[in-house]
Amino acid sequence: MMNAIRGRSTAPKGRGRTGRSATRSSDSSLIIVANRLPIHRVGHGSKAHWQSSAGGLVTAVAPVMQSTPGVWVGWAGGDAKIRPFQHDGMRIRPVHLKRSDVEHYYNGMSNKTIWPLFHDAIRAPEFRRDWWESYVEVNHQFSRAAIAEASDDDMVWVHDYHLLLAPAMIRKARPRLRIGLFLHIPFPPEELFEWLPWRTQILRGMLGADVVGFQTTGAAQNFTRLCKAYCDATAHGTTLTHAGGATAARAFPISIDFDWFDQRARSAETVRRVSELRNRVGKERKIILSVDRLDYTKGINSRMDAFEELLDRGLSSVADCVMIQIATPSRDGVADYATLRDDVEKRVGRINGRFGYPGRVAVHYFRRNLSRDDLVAYYAAADVMLVTPLRDGMNLVAKEYAACRSDNSGVLVLSQFAGAAREMGRALIVNPRDTDQFVKTIDTALRMRRRDAQTRMSSLRSRVKAHDVFAWCDGFMSALRG
Ligand code: ADP
Ligand code: G6P
Secondary structure (H helix, E strand, C coil), X not given: CCCCXXXXXXXXCCCCCCCCCCXXXXXXXXXXXXXXXXXXXXXXXXXXXXXXXXXXXXXXXXXXXXXXXXXXXXXXXXXXXXXCEEECCEEEEEECCCHHHHHHHHHHHHHHHHHHHHCCCCCCCCCCXXXXXXXXXXXXXXXXXXXXXXXXXXXXXXXXXXXXXXXXXXXXXXXXXXXXXXXXXXXXXXXXXXXXXXXXXXXXXXXXXXXXXXXXXXXXXXXXXXXXXXXXXXXXXXXXXXXXXXXXXXXXXXXXXXXXXXXXXXXXXXXXXXXXXXXXXXXXXXXXXXXXXXXHHXXXXXXHHHHHHHHHCCCCCCCCEEEEEEEXXXXXXXXXXXXXXXXXXXXXXXXXXXXXXXXXXXXXXEECCCCHXXXXXXXXXXXXXXXXXXXXXXXXXXXXXXXXXXXXXXXXXXXXXXXXXXCCCCCEEECCCCHHHHHHHHHHHHHCCHHHHHHHHHHHHHHXXXXXXXXXXXXXXXXXXX
């Protein structure tokens, strides 16, 4: 019934799928507390089934949990009540959300208030007291579940923007527990964060953790300034001292299981699938790929516009290149996501209408969740990868692409507004709002000499390999142990 995230792990306990160890203290367990479980339930009644969850949080945390004894506390999707169960070597403790909580806590406060506000207010955040009340209540619910799972020797690791109040709630009940919080998304500057009517409560909630991790140093600095302003905290280096004790606030840039992607990309099966894919789209054409959750932060529309202009200006043609856009549906209970889907689909139709001809489309668009192996085949086949969000905490797709280029070929075009740009400076860095520069950069990527591309890709791969998800976890855990 339950599909494993990337197929069932055969790794022995205490070792990662690719043989890497994730750090933990000898007898303790790790309690992950995150809104999203690695699998979620879709459909109702006899049609209900489990699917692996897409998104950066699950991609990063799942391999760590395959190598560490522990529990994952999270929402299973939908509103069915599900008892705890075992999955892929870990205990899963589902948190039940009422329909009204899904609407107010998840769609509302999490995805219509915090998500847009923390992403530079790309969409106008909405502020509603009933959403906030539900957010507080659901944070209590997750905290109670974590408290029930944790003994005093365990470490509790809270994840992401849905649960910013949970660290202080857990701390209140269990003062001795080591509690970490990692924010997967950006943390905004004061001018934006201050919009929140509940700004002080949220900062205090986060300060309940011993360690608060961010994707970038800039995000950690924003948090530090706000805690000084609103919580009377004092800062010494990266340590904040406040009424509730001390909290370390630092950057821990998240990553992927590099070896897993590298090995899958080299496999005979992937090589066969790449060749089949290239034959299908036309061997002589360069493949330009994008892979995103269907989210307005990902800049899919501006990317389509740049591609259209590239063709319009005759810099490239449908005979020479093809764009493949893979988009996994996301948060369809939020109106902005439905609007985005319509906009993207209109653009795909328009570009294909203008430039396609029998046997050749300009854009292949797949709106679905693909398996890891499918994604690896696309990454391995793509000559150019466009990762061009308007704002992104990190963006793991950029790292996955690099990990799949075992012969160092391929060109990554990366938005300067993705956290990944801090580490992946050897990509072609672009401002996705500057259409002229964007078009020129795609053109440069398509024309780049093989040797130049290889030099860049080799350096990108070395960086991601050295700073993989296990290094990220080790870094966070050793900070948490103090
Ligand atoms: P975000 O965290 O905002 O979703 P990331 O780029 O950090 O963005 O992570 C997205 C993750 O979701 C990646 O691991 C990527 O492989 C996965 N993903 C994106 N689109 C799809 C898809 N269509 N099918 C399966 N997985 C996907
Ligand atoms: C981002 C967030 C995660 C979230 C994921 C998918 O990666 O940082 O917390 O799980 O998007 O979004 P969803 O709303 O489906 O969980």
